[in-house]
Amino acid sequence: MPDQKKLEALKNDSDFNYFEEVKTDNTRWQGFLYKVKQWLKDFFYQRQASGFWEFLMYVALVGVIGFVIIKMLKMDMRMLFGKKSSSVEIPYDIVEENIHELDLESLLENAITQHEYRKATRLLYLQSLKKLTEAELINWKPGKTNRSYISEVKQPVVRHEFEQLTNMFEYVWYGGATLGDSLFAEAHKKFGQFHILLKEHK
Amino acid sequence: MENEALTLVQENKTDYSVLQNAMQAIKQELRQVVVGQDNLIELLLVALLADGHVLLEGVPGVAKTLTAKLLARTVQVDFNRIQFTPDLMPSDVLGTSVFHPVTGTFDYKKGPVFANIVLIDEINRAPAKTQASLFEVMEEQHITHDGVRYTLDAPFIVLATQNPIEQEGTYRLPEAQLDRFMFKVLVAYPSLAEEVFILELQHKGANLKKDLECVKPVLTAAELIDLRQAVQAVHLDKKLLEYIAQLVGETRISKSLYLGASPRASIALLNSAKALAAIRGRGFVTPEDIQELAPVVLRHRVMLTPEREMEGSTPDEVIKMIIQKIEVPR
CATH class of the missing domain: 1.10.8.80 (Magnesium chelatase subunit I, C-Terminal domain)
Structure with missing residues (x-):
């Protein structure tokens, strides 16, 4: 038998005391966390939840976890239903000049009056594109180039004339060529003849 | 319909016939050996005139290296070829200091990158540190070694070839390096007719080495620089x-x-x-x-x-x- 006194002394020796004193929740935050923990513990283990509510809780939990994972991967939700997203979304609208909404006639008159022949040539070309679209010879789309429209025109005569006018427009508009009164009068005449040609082919 | 207006407007046209003729002559030289690949050839010529480096990507055996080598032959300038391997060091590309026992000093020995046209074959077989050595020279056309700047002669063009990234033993090039290439051209397989023609030439005993020697220079470095100035206009x-x-x-x-x-x-x-x-x-x-x-x-x-x-x-x-x-x- 060990000496009772010695045993008692050893028991009271802090070096042999392996139990740490648990500090109580002092701060408000710790108190709040403790209450939340208690509530969850109470909800899941002590409350007599019905089978249905328990099932609903698990479904909601799985849903939340799934949502967080999807958000983290930035996945397209439509992919979950086997649907491939249709096209690239561009988040802003580029200012487009719809030739079908412009009053080209009055703009052209103004440009001619002010001797702005480059601008007038551009408006004449836009007018041609509008008339070609109305005649269903081309399908107007913002990203299409002049050459794309030329290749769309199937009627050889119209195509040839349109190609000539396109070359002229490009030299003037993209090439920065200047037009004098007589030169523009010639260009104007050519566009006029082309518009008559389009009426004939309607 | 007479197109007098068009004729009059076209008088404003700048004459680029000299440039066009030179490019046409280069194309003809290349077509003596390369079958098809017209798009690749045109893009290489664009890069040549626009002072840009080109990355050619394609599976092995589609004439990437051959076309790049031939282009270099059509311009009378210094040409070097570097085969990139997994153990290649930056000094193998840029050059290194070598001790000179007579003078007792270190002399800079220029690396193969010192040329007007540099063909880097299989660029994506070298690791990132070797790729990084090209950053300065590709963008600024000079090399800084031991605090001394060495400027390369104009024109300076890097033509690099690489196999697709899925191929074994390749690394993805760093974004900073990719950005330094003006173009990335995807070199496609030849069409059926083109492949038949290649086989026909081979069957008739075509000698690639001999054919390569047939390709003659069309431009000098000075002429190329003049054409580049015309492009700027x-x-x-x-x-x-x-x-x-x-x-x-x-x-x-x-x-x-x-x-x-x-x-x-x-x-x-x-x-x-x-x-x-x-x-x-x-x-x-x-x-x-x-x-x-x-x-x-x-x-x-x-x-x-x-x-x-x-x-x-x-x-x-x-x-x-x-x-x-x-x-x-x-």
């Missing part, structure tokens, strides 16, 4: 500058792209469009030139979002959609 309307900026800017905000193209891409598109216009005999750029070059300028500078990659999309598809969306200025 090509007119580009302000609306088209905005168009280029819009196209490149769109890559930065597209939801399909994780990484957009840099302003260096805009500059590359501008310069290359001017060169293409000049090759086609025009003194001005049209939207067609920009649209045609946009995929080769942008494809290596953009990165798809993971979900787009998972869908199997390619950068070219996204670039095409961006081109279709943005209104052509007119």
Whole structure:
């Protein structure tokens, strides 16, 4: 038998005391966390939840976890239903000049009056594109180039004339060529003849 | 319908016939050996005139290295070839200091990158540290070694070939290096007719080594620099500058792209469009030139979002959609 006194002394020796004193929740935050923990513990283990509510809780939990994972991967939700997203979304609208909404006639008159022949040539070309679209010879789309429209025109005569006018427009508009009164009068005449040609082919 | 107006307007046209003839002569020289690959040849000529480096990507055996070697032969300049291997060190490319026992000093021994046209074969077989050694020289055309700057002679063009990244033993090039290439050209397989023609030539006993010697220089370095100056004079309307900026800017905000193209891409598109216009005999750029070059300028500078990659999309598809969306200025 060990000496009772010695045993008692050893028991009271802090070096042999392996139990740490648990500090109580002092701060408000710790108190709040403790209450939340208690509530969850109470909800899941002590409350007599019905089978249905328990099932609903698990479904909601799985849903939340799934949502967080999807958000983290930035996945397209439509992919979950086997649907491939249709096209690239561009988040802003580029200012487009719809030739079908412009009053080209009055703009052209103004440009001619002010001797702005480059601008007038551009408006004449836009007018041609509008008339070609109305005649269903081309399908107007913002990203299409002049050459794309030329290749769309199937009627050889119209195509040839349109190609000539396109070359002229490009030299003037993209090439920065200047037009004098007589030169523009010639260009104007050519566009006029082309518009008559389009009426004939309607 | 007589087109007098057109004739009169065309009088304003700048004459690019000298440039066109020179480029035509280079094409003819190359076609003596290379069957097909017309698009590749044209893009190489554009880069030559626009002072840009080219990355050629394709599976082994589609004449990437051959075409690059032949292009170098058509210009009478210094040419070096570096075969990139996994154990290649930066000093193997740039040069290194060697102790000179007589003088008791270290002398800089220039590396193979000191040439006018440098062909880097299988660039993606070298690790990142060797790739990084090319950053300064590709962008600034000089090398700094031991605090001394060594400037390379103009013209300086890097033509690099690489196998697709899925091929074994290859590394993906760093984005900073990819951005330094003006174009990334995807070299396709020849068509059936072209392949039959290749076989026919081989069957008749074509000798590649002998054929290579037939290719003669067309331009000197000084002539090339003159042609480049002519390209600089090509007119580009302000609306088209905005168009280029819009196209490149769109890559930065597209939801399909994780990484957009840099302003260096805009500059590359501008310069290359001017060169293409000049090759086609025009003194001005049209939207067609920009649209045609946009995929080769942008494809290596953009990165798809993971979900787009998972869908199997390619950068070219996204670039095409961006081109279709943005209104052509007119």
